[in-house]
Amino acid sequence: MYRVLAAILLSAATAFANDLPNKKYLDLPHIKIMVSAAEAKAKELNVSVTICIVDESGNLLFLEKGETASLNTIQFAQRKARHAAFYGRPSKDGADTIKKGNTEAMAFPEFFPNQGGLPIKIDGKILGGISASGSKSEIDEAIAQSGLDALLKQ
Amino acid sequence: MYRVLAAILLSAATAFANDLPNKKYLDLPHIKIMVSAAEAKAKELNVSVTICIVDESGNLLFLEKGETASLNTIQFAQRKARHAAFYGRPSKDGADTIKKGNTEAMAFPEFFPNQGGLPIKIDGKILGGISASGSKSEIDEAIAQSGLDALLKQ
Amino acid sequence: MYRVLAAILLSAATAFANDLPNKKYLDLPHIKIMVSAAEAKAKELNVSVTICIVDESGNLLFLEKGETASLNTIQFAQRKARHAAFYGRPSKDGADTIKKGNTEAMAFPEFFPNQGGLPIKIDGKILGGISASGSKSEIDEAIAQSGLDALLKQ
Amino acid sequence: MYRVLAAILLSAATAFANDLPNKKYLDLPHIKIMVSAAEAKAKELNVSVTICIVDESGNLLFLEKGETASLNTIQFAQRKARHAAFYGRPSKDGADTIKKGNTEAMAFPEFFPNQGGLPIKIDGKILGGISASGSKSEIDEAIAQSGLDALLKQ
Numbered sequence: 001m002y003r004v005l006a007a008i009l010l011s012a013a014t015a016f017a018n019d020l021p022n023k024k025y026l027d028l029p030h031i032k033i034m035v036s037a038a039e040a041k042a043k044e045l046n047v048s049v050t051i052c053i054v055d056e057s058g059n060l061l062f063l064e065k066g067e068t069a070s071l072n073t074i075q076f077a078q079r080k081a082r083h084a085a086f087y088g089r090p091s092k093d094g095a096d097t098i099k100k101g102n103t104e105a106m107a108f109p110e111f112f113p114n115q116g117g118l119p120i121k122i123d124g125k126i127l128g129g130i131s132a133s134g135s136k137s138e139i140d141e142a143i144a145q146s147g148l149d150a151l152l153k154q
Numbered sequence: 155m156y157r158v159l160a161a162i163l164l165s166a167a168t169a170f171a172n173d174l175p176n177k178k179y180l181d182l183p184h185i186k187i188m189v190s191a192a193e194a195k196a197k198e199l200n201v202s203v204t205i206c207i208v209d210e211s212g213n214l215l216f217l218e219k220g221e222t223a224s225l226n227t228i229q230f231a232q233r234k235a236r237h238a239a240f241y242g243r244p245s246k247d248g249a250d251t252i253k254k255g256n257t258e259a260m261a262f263p264e265f266f267p268n269q270g271g272l273p274i275k276i277d278g279k280i281l282g283g284i285s286a287s288g289s290k291s292e293i294d295e296a297i298a299q300s301g302l303d304a305l306l307k308q
Numbered sequence: 309m310y311r312v313l314a315a316i317l318l319s320a321a322t323a324f325a326n327d328l329p330n331k332k333y334l335d336l337p338h339i340k341i342m343v344s345a346a347e348a349k350a351k352e353l354n355v356s357v358t359i360c361i362v363d364e365s366g367n368l369l370f371l372e373k374g375e376t377a378s379l380n381t382i383q384f385a386q387r388k389a390r391h392a393a394f395y396g397r398p399s400k401d402g403a404d405t406i407k408k409g410n411t412e413a414m415a416f417p418e419f420f421p422n423q424g425g426l427p428i429k430i431d432g433k434i435l436g437g438i439s440a441s442g443s444k445s446e447i448d449e450a451i452a453q454s455g456l457d458a459l460l461k462q
Numbered sequence: 463m464y465r466v467l468a469a470i471l472l473s474a475a476t477a478f479a480n481d482l483p484n485k486k487y488l489d490l491p492h493i494k495i496m497v498s499a500a501e502a503k504a505k506e507l508n509v510s511v512t513i514c515i516v517d518e519s520g521n522l523l524f525l526e527k528g529e530t531a532s533l534n535t536i537q538f539a540q541r542k543a544r545h546a547a548f549y550g551r552p553s554k555d556g557a558d559t560i561k562k563g564n565t566e567a568m569a570f571p572e573f574f575p576n577q578g579g580l581p582i583k584i585d586g587k588i589l590g591g592i593s594a595s596g597s598k599s600e601i602d603e604a605i606a607q608s609g610l611d612a613l614l615k616q
Contacts, residue, residue, distance in 0.1 A: 019338070020332040020333065020334065020335065020338060020430065020435075021332070021333060021335050022330040022331065022332055022333070023330065023331065023333050024328040024329070024330055025328065025329060025330070025331050026328065027328065027329050030327070030328060055365075056225060057225055057363075057365035057366075057367055058365075059365055086224070086225065086226040087224075087226065088224065101253075102253075103252050103257055103260070104248070104249050104252035104253065104260075104267035104268065106260060107260055107265070107266060107267055107268075108226075108230070108268070109226060109229040109230065109233070110226065110229075122328065126224070127328075173492070174486040174487065174488065174489065174492060174584065174589075175486070175487060175489050176484040176485065176486055176487070177484065177485065177487050178482040178483070178484055179482065179483060179484070179485050180482065181375055181482065181483050182372070182373070182374070182375040183375075184481070184482060209519075211517075211519035211520075211521055212519075213373075213379055213382055213519055214371055214373070214382050215372075215373045215382075216371065216372050216373065217368055217370065217371045218336070218369075218370050219336070219367075219368070219369045219370065220336070221335055221336040225367055228367055228368050228369075276482065281482075378548070378549075378550065378588070379518060379519055379548065380548040380549065380570075380571060380572065383571040383572075384570070384571065387571070402566070403566050406565050406566035407563075407564075407566065411565055414565070414566075414568060414569055419569070420569060421566035421569055422566065422569075422570070
């Protein structure tokens with residue numbers, strides 16, 4: 001009798017815990033595929049860039065400094081990727097926002113106005129951001145896009 | 155004789171301590187009423203926002219992340235509320251200040267130029283700030299205003 | 309012919325994107341149940357505590373300052389919850405670590421050596437941390453535990 | 463008729479706003495009296511100290527560097543006063559806590575283990591902290607106590 005009750009309570013507990021919603025997240029195999037695609041694109045374009053991937057909280061999941069990329073790319077890559085993850089928009093939008101005269105955005109948390117970071121979205125939900133830094137901003141973004149394509153369009 | 159003197163001195167002491175001025179402050183029951191009203195407004199407008207209330211020193215008294223609000227709303231909500239509490243003005247004024255070209259304000263402490271935070275004033279004295287973040291800025295402010303109305307116009 | 313190929317590629321793409329792993333996360337309904345249970349326990353014990361819940365990255369999902377809890381509980385509650393989320397262990401372990409003489413831990417990120425914060429784990433995975441601050445550390449932890457029980461043992 | 467209703471609603475509003483609790487706070491006249499008493503004590507003891515008063519949130523309400531007090535007293539005085547305000551205990555307790563081997567306290571927010579800061583309490587509620595720095599710790603505390611006595615025992 002008690003066992004039955006216990007079993008019911010347990011299943012109820014399980015049911016409640018299982019009741020929590022789920023969300024996708026970036027695992028290492030997918031991250032490596034994205035990085036490989038970005039590296040291939042950089043090689044194709046004959047540039048050396050720092051590649052970075054962060055999760056939706058801005059946690060650094062991967063960073064690889066480009067062989068001849070300058071040291072400041074280590075910061076630029078992280079900030080571009082975080083902007084993309086925090087705002088769910090390309091970091092280029094940050095640059096455009098300032099160019100349009102909306103200077104107040106400079107005060108926003110994790111806001112970084114430089115092209116080259118892209119949000120990683122699946123089913124409309126932000127999983128993180130990917131970026132490249134070390135070449136011209138348009139090329140940096142094209143490299144980040146290649147990493148994104150490997151995830152979304154393979 | 156001495157006792158009388160002692161009694162006089164003591165009463166004087168008491169009088170002096172009691173002489174300190176008083177000020178109202180936000181207690182939990184009122185905070186919950188404000189939050190409930192803000193949540194109701196958000197539900198009515200069918201948006202998910204992070205709601206925040208701080209005291210006049212910027213101490214965080216309450217924060218609740220909106221279910222589908224992005225992670226950056228956690229920072230935005232706190233900064234909007236602190237701006238409102240520190241400057242005694244809606245955080246929209248901060249945005250307007252920058253749009254007018256007074257860029258120097260970007261360097262001011264706790265200054266945050268984004269609509270959605272409102273000062274909590276009673277009898278002309280600042281008790282703190284309330285904010286919402288996660289929807290359009292005007293809607294964020296309308297939700298914060300609903301919380302404020304629950305305190306001021308109930 | 310091309311459409312067929314496109315369709316195949318698309319389905320492959322979808323397959324690959326869907327391939328990403330899933331993880332549970334704390335949503336607002338469950339957070340409110342945890343908070344209500346913690347508040348009920350605090351009331352039962354006749355103490356006023358600040359209650360805090362963070363996600364696995366330390367992002368603040370909920371904070372409510374206890375009515376008569378001192379202002380420092382706002383910081384203590386957040387740090388206890390973050391320690392629990394970051395290390396997947398009760399913040400009491402942090403205190404024990406130092407008492408054992410492992411002072412070096414004082415330098416660890418988000419390490420906070422004070423009882424009252426507990427990790428929120430489901431199926432062995434950390435979803436975040438819950439804490440209470442304002443009473444004796446053992447009571448703070450008991451209140452956090454009540455919030456946790458509401459999630460795990462309901 | 464409508465006016466009557468309006469009047470009722472208004473009075474209800476007022477009632478609700480007035481419903482907020484009150485707390486005493488330190489005003490400038492009382493602060494000046496505390497400082498004068500502390501300065502008198504320092505002169506009597508023939509020492510030069512930095513005197514500091516903060517509110518319960520740690521906001522700096524008054525600071526006066528002693529004529530020959532070293533520059534580091536500017537930081538010491540503020541930290542002693544904040545410890546006292548945050549923990550509602552003399553900053554000497556902080557020093558004793560560490561001496562007893564509870565090293566973990568070094569990680570606590572605003573914790574400062576050095577004698578010379580005292581909490582300002584009225585009716586059991588913390589209004590802030592007062593401190594002195596520049597002489598021996600016991601003398602620093604005696605000077606802070608004189609400032610406190612001027613408020614509590616006049």
